[in-house]
Amino acid sequence: MRKLLIFSLFLVVLTTFVFGGWEFESVFYTEPGTEITNAYGAHGIAVDPAGNIWFGMYNYPTDSTVTATDTIYYYGPRVFDPSGTELSMSPIKMLTIDGVTDTLFSSCRGLATDKDGNILLTVSGALYRINYQTGEGMNKYVSTDIGTGSWTKAGVDAEGRIFIAKVVPGGGPIKILNHDFTELGNAVSSWSQICRALQVSADGKDLYTGSTWNGKGIIHFHSDIPGVLEYTPVDTIGNRYIEGVLDTTWIYTSDTTIVGTDTTITIDTTFTTEPYYSVLWPEDITIGPEGKVIYAANTQGEWSDKYRGSRWLAFDLETGEELYTIGTPEFDPEKPYVNGAIWNGRGAAWSADGNTMYLIDFGYCNITKWSKTAAVDDNVGNIVRTFSLYQNFPNPFNPTTTIPFTIENSGLIKLIVYDMLGHEVATLVNKKMNPGSYKFEFDATQHATGMYIYRLTVDGKQMAKKMLYVK
Known part of the structure; x- marks a missing residue:
């Protein structure tokens, strides 16, 4: 049977x-x-x-x-x-x-x-x-x-x-x-x-x-x-895919190298090793x-x-x-x-x-x-989501802005700001949090004007948005 x-x-x-x-x-x-x-x-x-x-x-x-x-x-x-x-x-x-x-x-x-x-x-x-x-x-x-x-x-x-x-x-x-x-x-x-x-x-x-x-x-x-x-x-x-994981912060620097937020990766174009690059x-x-x-x-x-x-x-x-x-x-x-x-x-x-x-x-x-x-x-x-990331306000901003989000379940929460080269600019949150609505302020006084990406990670799942700093 x-x-x-x-x-x-x-x-x-x-x-x-x-x-x-x-x-x-x-x-x-x-x-x-x-x-x-x-x-x-x-x-x-x-x-x-x-x-x-x-x-x-x-x-x-x-x-x-x-x-x-x-x-x-x-x-x-x-x-x-x-x-x-x-x-x-x-x-x-x-x-x-x-x-x-x-x-x-x-x-x-x-x-x-x-x-x-x-x-x-x-x-x-x-x-x-x-x-x-x-x-x-x-x-x-x-x-x-x-x-x-x-x-x-x-x-x-x-x-x-x-x-x-x-x-x-x-x-x-x-x-x-x-x-x-x-x-x-x-x-x-x-x-x-x-x-x-x-x-x-x-x-x-x-x-x-x-x-x-x-x-x-x-x-x-x-x-x-x-x-x-x-x-x-x-x-x-x-x-960029490494073992099937998408990371839009990775930057293509040459035919054999990509640089990401956390690591530099050498490309294996023969696909003979893991993790593979694609x-x-x-x-x-x-x-x-x-x-x-x-x-x-x-x-x-x-x-x-x-x-x-x-x-x-x-x-x-x-x-x-x-x-x-x-x-x-x-x-x-x-x-x-x-x-x-x-x-x-x-x-x-x-x-x-x-x-x-x-x-x-x-x-x-x-x-x-x-x-x-x-x-x-x-x-x-x-598509069922257990958290939401909202647009910062004001946007464009000078020099501070507020980033709101909500989470429906307790978990490890990270809210990180990156520049357009994928470099980490600020970690606003990195801790376990309970369900609820939250707001965190980002101060760009010490940073250059331009576009930034803020990314919310909830138990490994991510959402990201863009914001513009104009002096």
Whole structure:
């Protein structure tokens, strides 16, 4: 009987494929001819207000026309209704804007929706807006500052401002556009990290970029007045793992060394020793429908670590805490798709009710469909917490500020302030405390102006927030 029970449980695990409350439902679409090949194709996904799914290709054309002298290849997006039927306007091969027709020869770099639900298509050197109902072109943006190379997926805030940049290692601005595609200025004048995707909070004050090849994870910027004050780096999310423990204070100093709050760690890139070092290399980042969780597609296993490669990871935007992972690592170009597998994620999008998630995979060149189970909620407020850390007041401050928090259970409490290099500035609390609400004052008189992080630790669990000291 016991053996039968174990087998039954094992069978359930094999057939349900539930990750963090997201259950694999089906392969929604696979680009023809790429079923068993490393096609390096899928590179954009969005869901419009009608529920239609827009799908962009990078290195594999969506259509072609044979002429007497040549073959013309098109890389415009495909469009499907929720049942998987391709719409008559799909694939979109040309866009006419202000009397000028552009043929979509260039690979798709990303898809997003603007505040009205219209489609933002990024290609090399340009950003287009497409009417989601007709498939017709509406606007086009080019920038001599960004240049003609590969651009990122666009980020959009609730006011309709659009954020766009170039995918480069050598530097370049992150631009802010008004809803009508006119430039507001630079969000960041020069940024040297490779980022295939940008995301922005609904209020436009927090900007996130995903950095690959350098192991900095998700980089978080902040501006108190978007479009007026430039964004400055605040912290990172998911940038360092040692034995699975996240510490956003660790700083990458060279190819072989990282320096943290408590220790300096030598990197073992062969993964032959424990604790092992690994990095989050987000090929895509997407903020979930509730605006409280950011999803990051960790890249192929051989580019990351032997345990965590090729998965989607969900992080709490407020605390940086990893909530769960989605998918199983799979990156064998000689094998057909395995249900629930992730090879090289490049985009995520949700139905209007937030109950269906669509993920695209660069290696498998497909769209997979996932259903929300009763066990998951993208609203982090539904995650049970036994303590709360609140924003300091006043903020900004000079030179003192008050940090409030509450705890529901007795335990060992630590409240520590760090500078942006991860150095400990002040320990405000380090003792056992009873349940209740508390306030502690931080005096920055002896410290430099700038951004600081304060972190509350309750029996090993952490929350952190930022505060600004201005003289």
